[in-house]
Amino acid sequence: MTGARRTAQDVGEFRAEVREWCREHIPAGWREAQTGVGEEEFVAFQKAWFQELRRAGFAVPHWPAEWGGGMPVAEQIVLYQELAAHDAPRLVLAFVAIHHAAATLLAAGTDEQRRRHLPAILDGEIWVQGFSEPGAGSDLAALSTTARRQGDGYVVNGQKVWASGAAHADWCLLLARTDPDAPKRRGISYFLLDMGTPGIDVRPVRQATGESHFCEIFLDDVVIPRTGLVGRENEGWRVAQETLGAERGMTMLELAERLGNAGFRWLVETCARSGLSGAPPLEDPLVADRLAGFETELTALRALCRDLVERHDAGTSGPADASVVKLFYSELLQRMTAFGAEIAGPAAHAELRKPLSSGWESGAWALDFIGSWEWTIPGGTSEIQRTIIGERGLGLPRESRSG
Amino acid sequence: MSTDFSDLHGELRAVARDLLGGAGRDRAPGWKAIAASGWPGLEVPEALGGSGATFAEVAVVLEEMGRAAASTPYFGTAVLSVAALDLLEPGPDRDELLRGIASGAALPAVALAGDTGTAVAARPPFRLERSARGLLLHGDAAFVPDAAGADRLLLPALAPGGEPVMVDARPDLAGIRVTAQPLLDASRAFGRVTAEAAVVAEGAVRRFAADPEAAFRHLGDRAAVAVACDGLGLSEAMLDTTVAYVGVREQFGRPVGSFQAVKHACADMFVRVAVARRLVEAAARALSAGDPDGWVAASMAKSYAGEAAVDVAGKAMQLHGGMGYTWESGVHVHLKRAMLDRSLFGSPAAHRRRIARRYR
Numbered sequence: 001m002t003g004a005r006r007t008a009q010d011v012g013e014f015r016a017e018v019r020e021w022c023r024e025h026i027p028a029g030w031r032e033a034q035t036g037v038g039e040e041e042f043v044a045f046q047k048a049w050f051q052e053l054r055r056a057g058f059a060v061p062h063w064p065a066e067w068g069g070g071m072p073v074a075e076q077i078v079l080y081q082e083l084a085a086h087d088a089p090r091l092v093l094a095f096v097a098i099h100h101a102a103a104t105l106l107a108a109g110t111d112e113q114r115r116r117h118l119p120a121i122l123d124g125e126i127w128v129q130g131f132s133e134p135g136a137g138s139d140l141a142a143l144s145t146t147a148r149r150q151g152d153g154y155v156v157n158g159q160k161v162w163a164s165g166a167a168h169a170d171w172c173l174l175l176a177r178t179d180p181d182a183p184k185r186r187g188i189s190y191f192l193l194d195m196g197t198p199g200i201d202v203r204p205v206r207q208a209t210g211e212s213h214f215c216e217i218f219l220d221d222v223v224i225p226r227t228g229l230v231g232r233e234n235e236g237w238r239v240a241q242e243t244l245g246a247e248r249g250m251t252m253l254e255l256a257e258r259l260g261n262a263g264f265r266w267l268v269e270t271c272a273r274s275g276l277s278g279a280p281p282l283e284d285p286l287v288a289d290r291l292a293g294f295e296t297e298l299t300a301l302r303a304l305c306r307d308l309v310e311r312h313d314a315g316t317s318g319p320a321d322a323s324v325v326k327l328f329y330s331e332l333l334q335r336m337t338a339f340g341a342e343i344a345g346p347a348a349h350a351e352l353r354k355p356l357s358s359g360w361e362s363g364a365w366a367l368d369f370i371g372s373w374e375w376t377i378p379g380g381t382s383e384i385q386r387t388i389i390g391e392r393g394l395g396l397p398r399e400s401r402s403g
Numbered sequence: 404m405s406t407d408f409s410d411l412h413g414e415l416r417a418v419a420r421d422l423l424g425g426a427g428r429d430r431a432p433g434w435k436a437i438a439a440s441g442w443p444g445l446e447v448p449e450a451l452g453g454s455g456a457t458f459a460e461v462a463v464v465l466e467e468m469g470r471a472a473a474s475t476p477y478f479g480t481a482v483l484s485v486a487a488l489d490l491l492e493p494g495p496d497r498d499e500l501l502r503g504i505a506s507g508a509a510l511p512a513v514a515l516a517g518d519t520g521t522a523v524a525a526r527p528p529f530r531l532e533r534s535a536r537g538l539l540l541h542g543d544a545a546f547v548p549d550a551a552g553a554d555r556l557l558l559p560a561l562a563p564g565g566e567p568v569m570v571d572a573r574p575d576l577a578g579i580r581v582t583a584q585p586l587l588d589a590s591r592a593f594g595r596v597t598a599e600a601a602v603v604a605e606g607a608v609r610r611f612a613a614d615p616e617a618a619f620r621h622l623g624d625r626a627a628v629a630v631a632c633d634g635l636g637l638s639e640a641m642l643d644t645t646v647a648y649v650g651v652r653e654q655f656g657r658p659v660g661s662f663q664a665v666k667h668a669c670a671d672m673f674v675r676v677a678v679a680r681r682l683v684e685a686a687a688r689a690l691s692a693g694d695p696d697g698w699v700a701a702s703m704a705k706s707y708a709g710e711a712a713v714d715v716a717g718k719a720m721q722l723h724g725g726m727g728y729t730w731e732s733g734v735h736v737h738l739k740r741a742m743l744d745r746s747l748f749g750s751p752a753a754h755r756r757r758i759a760r761r762y763r
Contacts, residue, residue: 268762282762291762292755296682296703303681324674383663389673390666394646397661 015078022086035355042356046093047124060098067118073313084257089357097127104243108231128169130160138384141185147176156222166202166215169195179234190236192228209370249312252325253305260298263361281343320393327385330375337372340365412463419467431474438507443481452505462632462687469636472590472736479549483513486625487557490618491609512553514596517546522749522757523623527559527567540598550594551583567619569609588739624701626748628686631704634712634744635683637737641719642672672715679708702754710751712741
């Protein structure tokens with residue numbers, strides 16, 4: 001059936017299957033259980049949920065069939081729609097492993113690298129992305145972590161930041177400079193780094209929300225064997241470019257479905273609760289107007305995501321399609337959570353923790369709003385996305401730049 | 404199925420762009436050329452000389468008309484009239500009129516008021532009264548698309564029994580007056596239709612085939628989505644012309660489009676158009692499929708595309724700089740048309756009010 005065109009009836013049957021699975025397997029009350037818990041409980045819950053999804057064939061549907069995936073795109077769309085509609089926990093911890101690491105290994109890894117890591121990821125191996133540095137954010141190619149050839153391997157020195165989940169990671173996707181004299185994009189190599197290697201120091205960074213998912217990774221004479229190189233030496237930039245977009249289709253669809261389902265539902269519920277003056281905010285025509293505007297934009301966002309996935313699958317996506325979706329989602333999330341915080345009022349500020357394992361909108365609107373910058377800043381800031389849309393999507397002249 | 408349609412849409416779009424764009428703004432193709440293209444009969448059954456297509460295809464033509472800011476009576480004559488006639492009980496008079504529209508011989512207009520205070524008009528603008536002189540028609544509809552040039556009027560009216568019907572009348576019928584309404588948007592024609600105790604024959608009263616209230620509301624949704632299509636098309640035109648202009652216009656020794664402020668403004672226009680397109684296409688699909696929730700999609704498309712078109716055309720004027728503000732640049736044509744689109748057949752706020760009724 002893989003790759004075959006599904007009839008509406010097939011998809012309808014699959015939807016019914018997923019719905020039944022969701023009703024039976026999504027842990028009741030998981031949001032309350034994941035609120036205010038420690039890191040250990042979060043990690044245990046994430047790993048257990050991943051295996052639950054794996055048993056159903058829902059953990060890595062986007063992987064090739066030979067590695068345990070092979071779900072047709074039409075069914076993947078249904079899967080994420082239903083997981084969102086039933087407010088399932090999100091796969092947060094495994095995110096980099098099943099998307100970035102897998103995409104990198106499948107596109108540029110050796111057979112040995114794939115055999116070693118893809119099954120391990122299914123068994124729970126956690127990955128972190130070691131790309132950004134203090135001096136290399138939007139200008140990622142300016143990174144200065146070095147990997148010096150020594151014997152049959154490399155010796156790495158430098159510092160990585162914004163490494164989400166590094167504290168729990170087994171492996172790291174690492175970009176490091178192997179040729180300091182080459183133009184900046186041509187001297188970078190792509191490595192798989194075992195986080196158990198001596199010389200690695202991981203320190204949590206507290207974020208604006210008060211949580212500490214991000215980490216700094218300090219690398220002091222860390223040795224990577226030659227087998228850890230992905231692709232050819234000094235061609236890491238190209239590998240990263242090819243695999244960075246891996247998460248953009250289906251994961252954006254999942255996030256859009258979540259924002260459009262439970263996210264919007266909570267926003268309406270928040271507005272329907274009695275306000276400070278006694279009357280529900282929803283009775284205010286201005287509030288109703290804002291909600292209708294959000295629902296309209298969410299409807300379009302979901303259509304844009306389905307389009308992105310289908311065009312990606314058909315090989316007809318445009319050069320700025322992913323940027324349009326990322327930009328629109330990020331800013332819509334920010335505007336919606338801002339509105340939620342405004343409506344919820346001071347009470348939203350008394351919610352000091354949001355549930356872990358949830359999406360970017362949890363109903364703890366003040367924290368959700370603060371957390372929304374975690375979308376408008378990383379993965380190419382909104383400003384970078386606009387530049388990409390202008391230059392690659394519309395063909396506008398580039399600004400002169402180095403590299 | 405969907406592939407066949409998207410092929411057909413692509414072809415339709417290419418032909419439309421050629422015919423409308425090639426003629427230039429001041430020399431829009433005549434009705435004869437438009438009729439020859441088959442657009443007026445798109446939704447007319449094949450047996451009556453049409454092509455038996457759906458509103459989804461009409462939507463493509465409407466978009467291209469907006470793109471070209473074309474001066475044609477297509478909206479009032481073909482889109483609204485055919486939609487209205489398709490909702491009526493079949494009969495020889497109705498079929499003859501449909502045949503006439505498809506061939507280009509008939510130029511009817513539906514006296515649907517464009518200045519509804521609500522998303523779609525709650526009740527028809529005309530009413531029928533039974534009297535000793537026979538059936539009398541009263542009422543008034545302003546901002547009626549393509550009314551002044553019409554050779555036939557379809558007037559939505561409340562029958563003496565209280566249900567919506569359509570009255571088929573000649574514009575020169577005693578008691579009916581049609582006056583042109585000159586508007587800032589000179590690319591299209593609107594008129595006011597007034598009926599003061601006009602005597603109409605019993606046979607001129609046409610009944611809707613199904614639930615008359617729902618049929619009348621559906622007509623309002625059609626009008627709203629048709630205007631949304633126009634707004635989408637003209638937004639795309641404004642985006643294209645702006646991108647072309649800022650790519651060649653130089654200041655400070657480089658193309659202004661290389662400045663981030665200008666580039667990012669263009670990116671925002673691009674996103675706005677992409678979002679509007681998804682909503683307009685979904686609404687056109689929903690209405691052609693007879694989706695019972697089609698009205699939600701219609702209100703989403705009308706409210707978003709209407710505002711987006713004004714934003715995008717306004718941004719186009721800004722990014723064309725001093726040149727953009729001149730009459731000669733023509734940006735004002737699209738801006739005025741976008742502003743009128745936003746106001747016609749339900750303001751964005753009115754459509755959002757309708758969407759929000761579902762939250763209670």
